[in-house]
Amino acid sequence: MKKRHVLTVCLAGLLAATSLAMLGCGDKADKTNPYQDYQTAISTYKSDATLFKTGSIYGVNTDFYFNNFNQKTSSGSKLEDDKNYIILNAVAMNFIEKYYVEIADMQDKDFAGLRSTIQGLNSSFEVVKQDSKNLVNSDSSANYEIYNGFFANYKSSARTFANNAYNAALTLGNFIMNETGVTSQLSEEQCPSTVIRFYVDFQLLKVYDDYRTLLLDSAQGQELDTNGLYNTASSYTSIYSYLYSKDLASSSADERTQMVEFFKYVDGERAKTRKALDNFSLYEFVNGYDGTIDAYLKENEFAEIYYNQIQDYFSGANAYLQQIYSYFASNILA
Amino acid sequence: MAKIAENKDNKVGSTKKWLIALAVLVLIAVIVTLIVLLVPANTFSAIERLKQVSGTSFLQSNNERSNFNKVISRVSSSSLRRYSTELNDMITLSDDISIVLEYYDEHMIFAEENSTLKKNYKAIRNNLEDSINTQQSMNGIIAEINGLSENSDSHLQNLVIEFRGEFTDYISHMTKAFGALENCLDDCFNYTFTDNMSLNLTLMATTDFMTAITDDFETLLKTDKKGYTAQDYSYQSHGKIEVFDDFLQRHIIDDSDIKTYFFDDDVKTEYSTINNYFSTYLQDDFVPMIKSIENSGNYNISLTFQTEDSFGYFDAAKKFINERSA
Numbered sequence: 001m002k003k004r005h006v007l008t009v010c011l012a013g014l015l016a017a018t019s020l021a022m023l024g025c026g027d028k029a030d031k032t033n034p035y036q037d038y039q040t041a042i043s044t045y046k047s048d049a050t051l052f053k054t055g056s057i058y059g060v061n062t063d064f065y066f067n068n069f070n071q072k073t074s075s076g077s078k079l080e081d082d083k084n085y086i087i088l089n090a091v092a093m094n095f096i097e098k099y100y101v102e103i104a105d106m107q108d109k110d111f112a113g114l115r116s117t118i119q120g121l122n123s124s125f126e127v128v129k130q131d132s133k134n135l136v137n138s139d140s141s142a143n144y145e146i147y148n149g150f151f152a153n154y155k156s157s158a159r160t161f162a163n164n165a166y167n168a169a170l171t172l173g174n175f176i177m178n179e180t181g182v183t184s185q186l187s188e189e190q191c192p193s194t195v196i197r198f199y200v201d202f203q204l205l206k207v208y209d210d211y212r213t214l215l216l217d218s219a220q221g222q223e224l225d226t227n228g229l230y231n232t233a234s235s236y237t238s239i240y241s242y243l244y245s246k247d248l249a250s251s252s253a254d255e256r257t258q259m260v261e262f263f264k265y266v267d268g269e270r271a272k273t274r275k276a277l278d279n280f281s282l283y284e285f286v287n288g289y290d291g292t293i294d295a296y297l298k299e300n301e302f303a304e305i306y307y308n309q310i311q312d313y314f315s316g317a318n319a320y321l322q323q324i325y326s327y328f329a330s331n332i333l334a
Numbered sequence: 335m336a337k338i339a340e341n342k343d344n345k346v347g348s349t350k351k352w353l354i355a356l357a358v359l360v361l362i363a364v365i366v367t368l369i370v371l372l373v374p375a376n377t378f379s380a381i382e383r384l385k386q387v388s389g390t391s392f393l394q395s396n397n398e399r400s401n402f403n404k405v406i407s408r409v410s411s412s413s414l415r416r417y418s419t420e421l422n423d424m425i426t427l428s429d430d431i432s433i434v435l436e437y438y439d440e441h442m443i444f445a446e447e448n449s450t451l452k453k454n455y456k457a458i459r460n461n462l463e464d465s466i467n468t469q470q471s472m473n474g475i476i477a478e479i480n481g482l483s484e485n486s487d488s489h490l491q492n493l494v495i496e497f498r499g500e501f502t503d504y505i506s507h508m509t510k511a512f513g514a515l516e517n518c519l520d521d522c523f524n525y526t527f528t529d530n531m532s533l534n535l536t537l538m539a540t541t542d543f544m545t546a547i548t549d550d551f552e553t554l555l556k557t558d559k560k561g562y563t564a565q566d567y568s569y570q571s572h573g574k575i576e577v578f579d580d581f582l583q584r585h586i587i588d589d590s591d592i593k594t595y596f597f598d599d600d601v602k603t604e605y606s607t608i609n610n611y612f613s614t615y616l617q618d619d620f621v622p623m624i625k626s627i628e629n630s631g632n633y634n635i636s637l638t639f640q641t642e643d644s645f646g647y648f649d650a651a652k653k654f655i656n657e658r659s660a
Contacts, residue, residue, distance in 0.1 A: 262596075264525045265525050265526065265527055265529075265596060267525065268523070268524065268525030268526040268527075268529070269526045269527045271526075272444045272523075272526055275444060276444075301385060302385070302443050305439070305440050305443055306443075308440060309444070312593070317590075318590060318593045318594050320527060320593075323594070323596075323597040326597065327597065
C-alpha cells in the first residue's frame with residue numbers, strides 16, 4: 001500500500017511539473033502596441049533620400065520609389081531597371097503607411113506578429129540602405145561594369161526589402177480585418193466609406209502580392225523576356241495600378257456582401273495558385289529547362305499541372321486575374 | 335467433500351479464462367480503433383494512381399492502338415463484320431475516358447484533404463488499379479486474336495465476346511472511379527472559381543453518360559453470346575458514344591464555361607436553366623435522357639415529357655447534352 005501511495009504521489013508531481021513547464025515554454029502574447037515602431041520606421045525610411053524618393057509609377061504616387069534603380073550602359077548613360085520592383089514595393093509600403101494608424105488606439109491585443117514583421121522590415125532596410133549608398137558612392141568613380149555589380153547587390157536587397165514589405169503589409173491588413181470586424185461592418189446598411197476603402201485596398205494588395213510571388217519569387221526577380229506568362233503578368237502590374245486612382249462606386253449592404261463572397265473565391269483560387277507556385281519555379285523552367293515542359297516533367301511529374309494553373313491565373317484568354325480586374329472596374333470602383 | 339471443492343475450483347478457473355479472453359478482445363478492439371483514428375489515410379495514393387493511369391489508359395499508346403486496329407481489320411474482313419461499329423466505338427470511348435481522366439488529373443492535386451476525399455480515395459485508387467489489370471487482360475486477348483490463323487471465325491467470335499466482357503469491366507471500373515472523383519470535385523474545392531454549377535453539371539453528365547453506356551454493354555453481354563448469330567445482335571451504344579464524344583469536346587476540352595462562369599451572367603443563366611430542369615421535374619440524373627439517344631440519324635434524344643414545359647427547362651437540358659450544329 002505504501003509503495004502504491006508513493007508511486008501515485010510521484011506521478012502526480014511529474015504531471016504537475018510537466019504542465020508548468022509547458023505553460024512556461026508556450027508563446028507569450030505581446031501586449032505592447034507597436035504603433036510607435038511603425039511610425040518610426042516609416043519616418044526613417046522616408047528620410048533616407050538615397051534609397052527612396054517621391055515619385056509616381058503607373059499613376060501610383062509614393063514616397064517609397066526606389067531611387068537610383070538604374071543600370072549603366074557602356075557609354076555611361078543610366079537606364080531605369082525592372083519597374084516591377086518599384087511598383088510592387090510602392091504598393092506594399094503605401095498600404096503600411098496608410099493603415100498602420102488604425103492600430104494607434106488598440107489595446108490588449110496580441111501584437112507579436114505585427115512587431116515581428118516590422119522588425120524584419122527594419123533589418124532588410126538596413127541592408128538595402130547600405131547597398132543603395134554603395135551604389136551611389138560608386139557612381140562617379142567606377143566604370144559601368146563595377147557600377148552594375150553594385151547595382152546587382154542593391155537590386156537583390158531591394159527584392160528582400162519588397163518581400164518583407166508584403167509580409168508586413170499583409171500581416172497588418174489581416175490584423176485590422178480580424179480585430180475591427182471589417183467583414184461584419186461591410187454587411188451593415190450604413191458602412192463607413194473608410195472601411196470599404198480599406199477592404200478594397202486590402203484585396204488589391206493581395207493581387208499585387210500574387211504578382212510579387214510570380215515575378216520576385218518564382219522568377220527570382222529576373223526579367224524572363226522569353227516567357228509569355230512573365231510578360232503578360234509583368235504588363236498587368238501597370239494595368240492594375242489604374243484602379244488605385246478610382247473612387248469607390250456606391251454600394252448597398254447586399255452588394256457589399258456579394259463582394260465579400262466573391263473575394264472568398266478569389267482567396268480560394270489564390271491558394272491553388274500558391275500551391276502551384278510553391279512547386280513550380282518559373283526561373284528554373286525558363287533557364288534550367290529551356291522553357292520545355294517535358295524536361296521539367298522529368299523532375300516533377302505534376303509540373304505541367306502546376307504550370308497550367310499558374311497560366312490560368314495570370315495569363316491566357318480567360319486569366320482569372322484579368323477577370324478579377326474587370327470585376328473591380330465594373331462592380332466596386334467608379 | 336473433496337469432489338465438491340474440486341468442482342468449485344474448476345468453475346472459478348473457467349470464469350477466469352472467459353474474463354481474460356474478453357479482456358484480450360477489448361484490448362484488440364481498442365488497438366484497432368486507435369490505428370484507424372490515428373494512422374492518416376493515404377489519400378495521395380489515389381492521386382498518384384490517377385496520374386499514372388491518365389497517361390497510360392487503354393489505347394493511348396501507339397502500340398496498343400496499332401494492335402487493336404489490326405483486330406478491327408481482321409473482324410471487318412470476316413463474317414463478323416457486324417461488330418465493326420462496336421469495336422470502332424471502343425476506340426472513341428477509350429479516347430473519351432482518357433480526356434476525362436486527364437481533366438480530373440489536372441484538378442485532384444489541389445484537392446483539400448477533407449472527409450469527402452478520405453471517403454472516396456479508396457474507390458478512386460482501387461477502381462483505377464482494377465482498370466490496369468483489365469487493360470492487361472484486354473491486351474492479352476488482342477494478342478491472341480492477332481495470332482489466330484485465317485479460317486477461325488467461330489474462335490474469333492469467342493475472343494471478341496470475351497474481349498467485350500473485359501472492356502465492359504474496364505468501363506465499369508472507370509465509371510465507378512469517375513463517380514468517386516466527381517464527389518471529390520464537388521466537395522474538396524470549396525471557394526475556387528471552378529467550383530461552380532457548370533462544373534457540377536458537366537461532371538454529373540459525364541458520369542451519367544458512362545453509366546448509360548456501361549449498362550448498354552452489360553446488356554449486350556447477355557444478348558449476344560458465343561455462337562449467336564447476326565439476328566441476335568443489337569448494338570445500341572453508337573449514338574450515345576458519338577454524343578458523349580461531342581459533349582466532352584464542348585464542355586471539357588473547351589472548358590471556357592467552367593472558367594468564365596463566375597464572371598459571365600449569360601453562362602450563369604444558361605446553367606441555372608439547365609439546373610431548373612431537375613428541380614422542376616425531380617429527376618435525379620440525365621441517365622434516362624441519355625439512354626434515349628437514337629442510334630442513327632442526328633442522334634436525337636427521343637425521351638419526351640407529358641408535362642408542358644413553358645419555361646424551356648427540358649429543351650435546355652437536351653441542348654446541354656446534345657447540341658448539334660445546323
